[in-house]
Amino acid sequence: MKLFTSVHDVTDINSLAAEALALKQNPYAYKHLGENKTLGLVFLNPSLRTRMSTQKAAMNLGMNVMVLNIDKEGWALELRDGAIMNGTTVEHVREAAAVMGQYVDIIGVRSFPGLKDREEDYSETIFNKFVDFCGVPVVSLESATRHPLQSLADLVTITELKTRRRPKVVLTWAPHIKPLPQAVPNSFAEWMCKADVEFTIAHPEGYELNADFTNGATITHNQDEALADADFIYVKNWSAYEPYGKVLPGNEDWMLTNEKLKGTNDAKVMHCLPVRRNLELSDEILDGPNSVVVHEAGNRVWAAQAVLKHMLEAL
Amino acid sequence: MKLFTSVHDVTDINSLAAEALALKQNPYAYKHLGENKTLGLVFLNPSLRTRMSTQKAAMNLGMNVMVLNIDKEGWALELRDGAIMNGTTVEHVREAAAVMGQYVDIIGVRSFPGLKDREEDYSETIFNKFVDFCGVPVVSLESATRHPLQSLADLVTITELKTRRRPKVVLTWAPHIKPLPQAVPNSFAEWMCKADVEFTIAHPEGYELNADFTNGATITHNQDEALADADFIYVKNWSAYEPYGKVLPGNEDWMLTNEKLKGTNDAKVMHCLPVRRNLELSDEILDGPNSVVVHEAGNRVWAAQAVLKHMLEAL
Amino acid sequence: MKLFTSVHDVTDINSLAAEALALKQNPYAYKHLGENKTLGLVFLNPSLRTRMSTQKAAMNLGMNVMVLNIDKEGWALELRDGAIMNGTTVEHVREAAAVMGQYVDIIGVRSFPGLKDREEDYSETIFNKFVDFCGVPVVSLESATRHPLQSLADLVTITELKTRRRPKVVLTWAPHIKPLPQAVPNSFAEWMCKADVEFTIAHPEGYELNADFTNGATITHNQDEALADADFIYVKNWSAYEPYGKVLPGNEDWMLTNEKLKGTNDAKVMHCLPVRRNLELSDEILDGPNSVVVHEAGNRVWAAQAVLKHMLEAL
Numbered sequence: 001m002k003l004f005t006s007v008h009d010v011t012d013i014n015s016l017a018a019e020a021l022a023l024k025q026n027p028y029a030y031k032h033l034g035e036n037k038t039l040g041l042v043f044l045n046p047s048l049r050t051r052m053s054t055q056k057a058a059m060n061l062g063m064n065v066m067v068l069n070i071d072k073e074g075w076a077l078e079l080r081d082g083a084i085m086n087g088t089t090v091e092h093v094r095e096a097a098a099v100m101g102q103y104v105d106i107i108g109v110r111s112f113p114g115l116k117d118r119e120e121d122y123s124e125t126i127f128n129k130f131v132d133f134c135g136v137p138v139v140s141l142e143s144a145t146r147h148p149l150q151s152l153a154d155l156v157t158i159t160e161l162k163t164r165r166r167p168k169v170v171l172t173w174a175p176h177i178k179p180l181p182q183a184v185p186n187s188f189a190e191w192m193c194k195a196d197v198e199f200t201i202a203h204p205e206g207y208e209l210n211a212d213f214t215n216g217a218t219i220t221h222n223q224d225e226a227l228a229d230a231d232f233i234y235v236k237n238w239s240a241y242e243p244y245g246k247v248l249p250g251n252e253d254w255m256l257t258n259e260k261l262k263g264t265n266d267a268k269v270m271h272c273l274p275v276r277r278n279l280e281l282s283d284e285i286l287d288g289p290n291s292v293v294v295h296e297a298g299n300r301v302w303a304a305q306a307v308l309k310h311m312l313e314a315l
Numbered sequence: 316m317k318l319f320t321s322v323h324d325v326t327d328i329n330s331l332a333a334e335a336l337a338l339k340q341n342p343y344a345y346k347h348l349g350e351n352k353t354l355g356l357v358f359l360n361p362s363l364r365t366r367m368s369t370q371k372a373a374m375n376l377g378m379n380v381m382v383l384n385i386d387k388e389g390w391a392l393e394l395r396d397g398a399i400m401n402g403t404t405v406e407h408v409r410e411a412a413a414v415m416g417q418y419v420d421i422i423g424v425r426s427f428p429g430l431k432d433r434e435e436d437y438s439e440t441i442f443n444k445f446v447d448f449c450g451v452p453v454v455s456l457e458s459a460t461r462h463p464l465q466s467l468a469d470l471v472t473i474t475e476l477k478t479r480r481r482p483k484v485v486l487t488w489a490p491h492i493k494p495l496p497q498a499v500p501n502s503f504a505e506w507m508c509k510a511d512v513e514f515t516i517a518h519p520e521g522y523e524l525n526a527d528f529t530n531g532a533t534i535t536h537n538q539d540e541a542l543a544d545a546d547f548i549y550v551k552n553w554s555a556y557e558p559y560g561k562v563l564p565g566n567e568d569w570m571l572t573n574e575k576l577k578g579t580n581d582a583k584v585m586h587c588l589p590v591r592r593n594l595e596l597s598d599e600i601l602d603g604p605n606s607v608v609v610h611e612a613g614n615r616v617w618a619a620q621a622v623l624k625h626m627l628e629a630l
Numbered sequence: 631m632k633l634f635t636s637v638h639d640v641t642d643i644n645s646l647a648a649e650a651l652a653l654k655q656n657p658y659a660y661k662h663l664g665e666n667k668t669l670g671l672v673f674l675n676p677s678l679r680t681r682m683s684t685q686k687a688a689m690n691l692g693m694n695v696m697v698l699n700i701d702k703e704g705w706a707l708e709l710r711d712g713a714i715m716n717g718t719t720v721e722h723v724r725e726a727a728a729v730m731g732q733y734v735d736i737i738g739v740r741s742f743p744g745l746k747d748r749e750e751d752y753s754e755t756i757f758n759k760f761v762d763f764c765g766v767p768v769v770s771l772e773s774a775t776r777h778p779l780q781s782l783a784d785l786v787t788i789t790e791l792k793t794r795r796r797p798k799v800v801l802t803w804a805p806h807i808k809p810l811p812q813a814v815p816n817s818f819a820e821w822m823c824k825a826d827v828e829f830t831i832a833h834p835e836g837y838e839l840n841a842d843f844t845n846g847a848t849i850t851h852n853q854d855e856a857l858a859d860a861d862f863i864y865v866k867n868w869s870a871y872e873p874y875g876k877v878l879p880g881n882e883d884w885m886l887t888n889e890k891l892k893g894t895n896d897a898k899v900m901h902c903l904p905v906r907r908n909l910e911l912s913d914e915i916l917d918g919p920n921s922v923v924v925h926e927a928g929n930r931v932w933a934a935q936a937v938l939k940h941m942l943e944a945l
Contacts, residue, residue, distance in 0.1 A: 028351055036658055038686060048389040048411065052381055052418040056353060059379045064689045066682055069388060073699060074678040075904050084908040086807050091904030094916070095923065096678065099903060102928035103682040177401050273414060274390050274406035278399040286409070293410065298417035343666055363704040363726065367696055367733040371668060374694045384703060492716050588729065589705050589721030593714040601724070608725065613732035 001310040003131060005124075005140040006148055007190045013155060014196065016310075020156045020302040023309070027060045033312045034063030040104035041067045041141065044077075044111040044126065049273060050141045050149065053300035054108055060305055061312060066104065070096070079125055093129040101134035106311050113144035113181050115245030121145060122210070137311045139304075145210075147183045150272050151191040153303035157296045158197065158232055161268055166196055167231035168265070172223055173203035174280040175252050179239035184272050186213040188234055193217055202226035204251040210241055223254060230264040235271045235281050257282050261290060268292045316625035318446060320439075320455040321463055322505045328470060329511065331625075335471045335617035338624070342375045348627045349378030355419035356382045356456065359392075359426040359441065364588060365456045365464065368615035369423055375620055376627060381419065385411070394440055408444040416449035421626050428459035428496050430560030436460060437525070452626045454619075460525075462498045465587050466506040468618035472611045473512065473547055476583055481511055482546035483580070487538055488518035489595040490567050494554035499587050501528040503549055508532055517541035519566040521555055538569060545579040550586045550596050572597050576605060583607045631940035633761060635754075635770040636778055637820045643785060644826065646940075650786045650932040653939070657690045663942045664693030670734035671697045671771065674707075674741040674756065679903060680771045680779065683930035684738055690935055691942065696734065700726070709755055723759040731764035736941050743774035743811050745875030751775060752840070767941045769934075775840075777813045780902050781821040783933035787926045788827065788862055791898055796826055797861035798895070802853055803833035804910040805882050809869035814902050816843040818864055823847055832856035834881040840871055853884060860894040865901045865911050888914050898922045 003009050010016055023029070039058040041051065051067065058065045068074060077096055078089035085092065100107055109130045113121035127143040140148050158169060169192055171185060185201075186209060192199040193216040200218040201209070208219075220226050227233060235256050240246045255278075261267060271293045275281050285291055318324050325331055338344070354373040356366065366382065373380045383389060392411055393404035400407065415422055424445045428436035442458040455463050473484060484507055486500060500516075501524060507514040508531040515533040516524070523534075535541050542548060550571050555561045570593075576582060586608045590596050600606055633639050640646055653659070669688040671681065681697065688695045698704060707726055708719035715722065730737055739760045743751035757773040770778050788799060799822055801815060815831075816839060822829040823846040830848040831839070838849075850856050857863060865886050870876045885908075891897060901923045905911050915921055 036690075038689065040682070043388070046389055048383065048385070048406070049414055051388065052355070052383065052415065055381050056379075056418045059353065060351075066685050068678065068682065070678070072387065072702065073673070073681065074676055078907070082908070082913060085906035086909050090906070091678070092907050094907075095903055095905060095927075098924040099679055099927040100682065102924065103686045103931065273410055275410060276400035276405070277393070277407050277409075278397070279401050283397060294413040294417065297410075297414040301418065358703070361704055363698065363700070363721070364729055366703065367670070367698065367730065370696050371733045374668065375666075387702065588725055590725060591715035591720070592708070592722050592724075593712070594716050598712060609728040609732065612725075612729040616733065 001307065001314055002137045004148055004307045005127065005143060006146050007151070007194055013191065013194055016152065016306055017155045017159045020152065020306040021160060023305045024302040030309055031060070031062040033309060034058065034061035037105045037312060038064040038066060038103065039106050039108065039308065040100050041065065041108045042100065042110070043069045044071050047110055047141065049297050049300055050110060054141065054149070054304045056301050057304035057308055061308055079129060093126065094133050097130045097133035098135060101136045104136060105315060106137045106139065106308065107134050108139045108141045110141035111143055113183070115179050115181065115239060118244035139307055139311065142183055144181065145183055146187040147272070148187055149300065149303050149307065150184060151187040152307065153296060153299040154188055154234065154270060155191055155195055156299045156303055157270065157292060161292060162231060164231065166198060168229055169197045169199050169232045169234065170226050170230045171201045171234045171236065172226060172256065173207050173254055174235045174237045174256065175254055176237035176247070176276065176280060179245050179247050180237050182209060182238045182241060185209055185236050185238045189213045189217060200226045204248070204254060206240055206248045207238065208241060224263070227260055228263045230267040233264065233267045233269050235269060237280055255280065255282060256285055258284050258288065266290065270296050273297055316622065316629055317452045319463055319622045320442065320458060321461050322466070322509055328506065328509055331467065331621055332470045332474045335467065335621040336475060338620045339617040345624055346375070346377040348624060349373065349376035352420045352627060353379040353381060353418065354421050354423065354623065355415050356380065356423045357415065357425070358384045359386050362425055362456065364612050364615055365425065369456065369464070369619045371616050372619035372623055376623055394444060408441065409448050412445045412448035413450060416451045419451060420630060421452045421454065421623065422449050423454045423456045425456035426458055428498070430494050430496065430554060433559040454622055454626065457498055459496065460498055461502040462587070463502055464615065464618050464622065465499060466502040467622065468611060468614040469503055469549065469585060470506055470510055471614045471618055472585065472607060476607060477546060479546065481513060483544055484512045484514050484547045484549065485541050485545045486516045486549045486551065487541060487571065488522050488569055489550045489552045489571065490569055491552035491562070491591065491595055494560050494562050495552050497524060497553045497556060500524055500551050500553045504528045504532060515541045519563070519569060521563045522553065523556060525556055539578070542575055543578045545582040548579065548582045548584050550584060552595055570595065570597060571600055573599050573603065581605070585611050588612055631937065631944055632767045634778055634937045635757065635773060636776050637781070637824055643821065643824055646782065646936055647785045647789045650782065650936040651790060653935045654932040660939055661690065661692040663939060664688065664691035667735045667942060668694045668696060668733065669736050669738065669938065670730050671695065671738045672730065672740070673699045674701050677740055677771065679927050679930055680740065684771065684779070684934045686931050687934035687938055691938055709759060723756065724763050727760045727763035728765060731766045734766060735945060736767045736769065736938065737764050738769045738771045740771035741773055745809055745811065745869060748874040769937055769941065772813055774811065775813055776817040777902070778817055779930065779933050779937065780814060781817040782937065783926060783929040784818055784864065784900060785821055785825055786929045786933055787900065787922060791922060792861060794861065796828060798859055799827045799829050799862045799864065800856050800860045801831045801864045801866065802856060802886065803837050803884055804865045804867045804886065805884055806867035806877070806906065806910055809875050809877050810867050812839060812868045812871060815839055815866050815868045819843045819847060830856045834878070834884060836870055836878045837868065838871060854893070857890055858893045860897040863894065863897045863899050865899060867910055885910065885912060886915055887912050888918065891920060896920070900926050903927055
């Protein structure tokens with residue numbers, strides 16, 4: 001594997017999830033693989049889970065890890081080709097990426113969208129420039145439009161905890177006060193559309209995701225209907241795709257509560273975290289028996305480790 | 316050992332200090348203990364000595380270390396139970412701590428007091444939330460009211476350098492321009508009250524520490540009297556406990572000078588650092604033969620290593 | 631080797647460059663040397679290449695690495711002897727350096743010049759204080775007036791890529807909008823003056839470097855003349871030495887272009903990076919076949935590794 005940015009980079013997602021679960025049972029079985037190999041983690045935005053779980057995964061594989069908060073410890077990057085750099089940017093991504101590729105064997109990159117210009121965000125300029133110029137395998141630590149390590153961890157969690165062969169999985173929109181990226185729901189949708197699950201997306205009118213990611217999903221504006229008989233409920237806010245990056249008024253009643261769990265198949269509640277309590281998701285859910293959000297976050301290690309293992313094997 | 320936040324977490328402080336000194340003689344004797352174990356160091360405030368000495372201690376034990384400056388690299392944490400998170404906090408400490416506990420075997424946490432609300436600070440909300448929710452052993456890297464790794468290193472230093480069986484140890488208040496926490500003096504006092512020393516606290520009127528920490532100490536407002544025949548002088552500023560967090564006017568003459576050392580037993584001068592020269596402590600002391608502040612800082616490694624060793628053994 | 635801050639710290643620069651190239655062929659041959667040894671990297675300013683390449687070099691030698699962004703993670707340092715520290719500085723460099731020396735076996739320090747006070751910058755106060763007080767070997771990660779790891783990597787690159795025994799090397803000034811330090815050109819000049827090359831410096835009038843660094847170099851204001859028959863062109867902006875730290879008007883035509891390469895010996899173009907495209911150096915050069923800037927950055931690893939190896943051997 002040379003690139004991990006979307007579900008399309010994976011030949012067999014079920015086999016990859018199974019591999020992650022095998023690593024969970026035997027974390028150090030491949031510690032020789034990463035000997036004298038270095039992972040570089042480049043953050044253009046904050047991170048807690050991704051930062052720590054990916055480091056842990058790499059260390060389990062015997063790799064060295066270098067973390068660079070490039071926005072704080074390095075220089076402001078120029079992204080535009082042909083730019084005359086007489087402003088505030090200090091280094092072009094062409095050089096920055098190429099140089100990092102000299103020092104590490106695999107690069108992870110996190111770069112959030114601006115949520116101002118949809119075309120720019122969906123062209124994944126920053127992430128793709130790193131891929132184009134660094135010369136080594138690249139794993140997305142969340143890009144403008146996708147968060148594949150999260151989605152793989154979600155698939156791992158569903159695979160691990162499901163109680164029937166083909167569970168019903170519901171992605172349900174949740175309220176928020178700030179416009180959030182579509183990366184997590186896009187990514188979760190494209191993974192679930194390929195997974196062996198019955199997949200439904202519920203959101204208020206106006207929050208339609210880009211159809212490229214939802215092909216095969218049942219989509220509804222009726223949350224109650226969607227939740228009926230659900231095995232897994234994936235709660236997540238996102239801002240509108242059209243008008244791009246906007247929070248639409250209303251819809252506060254979309255917050256998940258215990259009451260809404262009643263018609264489900266004792267559904268497990270998932271969230272990628274961080275979660276705003278009592279806005280996106282109620283205390284009673286998060287502190288109750290149905291929440292698996294911490295367990296899910298724990299699985300981030302094994303998802304990352306499975307991906308890094310494949311990349312190391314292909315070096 | 317599952318928790319290291321105060322002297323009350325230690326069965327036998329003399330034996331722990333002796334163990335630290337044994338590790339100083341043989342730093343890598345327990346390198347197998349930490350194999351495939353990870354220490355997570357979470358900083359909500361700046362750190363130099365604690366950051367570096369605890370990392371070094373963990374590496375001596377063969378552990379991996381992940382450092383997270385959560386205030387800069389992560390998200391703003393919500394601490395209040397039941398909060399509707401529609402403001403600036405992005406993640407509740409309940410999730411943050413629980414998730415970190417998924418990625419590491421032991422967590423270290425640093426969190427300073429606000430010095431505004433005494434009850435809040437002395438309830439140790441942040442530190443205790445990490446303990447309650449992370450699910451792994453926790454070592455304090457300085458909390459609102461205590462700094463136990465510093466105190467253990469201080470005990471180690473006194474044990475190592477004492478020239479009589481039961482030395483006289485004096486904690487003396489020093490001037491400062493800013494209100495500082497009571498964590499270091501509280502902690503030093505509660506350790507010295509249990510140590511095999513004669514312990515005196517000297518401070519100007521109004522700087523009484525919380526009596527919970529000073530039970531058994533001789534307390535005086537007369538610095539000269541306190542210093543007489545001292546073997547160790549621990550210099551430290553703190554702000555008032557009542558009125559809480561205030562700097563009281565005057566007392567500039569409490570700065571330690573060579574002149575004040577004259578009546579002592581050629582006392583060794585200690586300070587936890589950082590120290591403001593010529594405000595808290597004079598150049599002549601810091602650059603003279605009586606200062607052991609750098610040696611004391613060096614002992615931070617062995618104190619941390621003894622504590623981490625106990626925690627690893629109990630995993 | 632106890633100190634690496636200038637060309638004068640090296641007995642034989644050709645042998646050191648050869649050693650770096652041997653390490654490039656066999657990166658892990660000395661991995662036992664750094665076992666249980668720790669490198670501390672202290673940054674008072676941002677860094678990408680130096681940070682990552684020096685970490686990588688240390689890991690290749692089996693060392694542990696601790697990185698401290700002291701300006702962000704630690705405290706503001708006081709540098710003046712005798713200061714009464716009642717202002718914003720929290721710790722004196724005397725204590726900070728001495729304490730770090732307790733935790734690591736070798737220290738690297740980066741500290742840029744203020745470009746306000748020439749005498750202060752050229753006295754290298756910060757760097758020298760670390761050397762004076764830390765008690766362990768110190769490697770410069772770029773100081774106010776020199777960047778020796780860069781210069782060694784440059785020598786390594788020239789040694790590796792030269793096509794005749796004694797190549798012509800030209801350091802040519804380049805335009806910039808901000809006043810930059812003289813550290814890189816000073817350092818490159820003093821290394822090239824000792825290297826087995828024909829060395830020319832070209833710059834506009836007013837950009838004369840301090841003569842201490844350029845003894846033996848041919849110096850000209852005529853860029854075309856300088857570039858004739860060049861094998862290597864080292865492109866770099868610097869601010870004036872007199873008036874100190876100033877950008878002089880004009881000279882935009884000093885930017886290197888393909889047209890200017892025509893009279894050269896198919897010269898390889900070098901730059902220490904970061905480079906401002908189309909201001910210091912044109913896209914056509916950076917994206918063309920003559921640029922070796924990324925290769926040169928890659929050699930930073932082997933330069934640092936050769937220096938650290940010598941320091942480890944002398945511990």
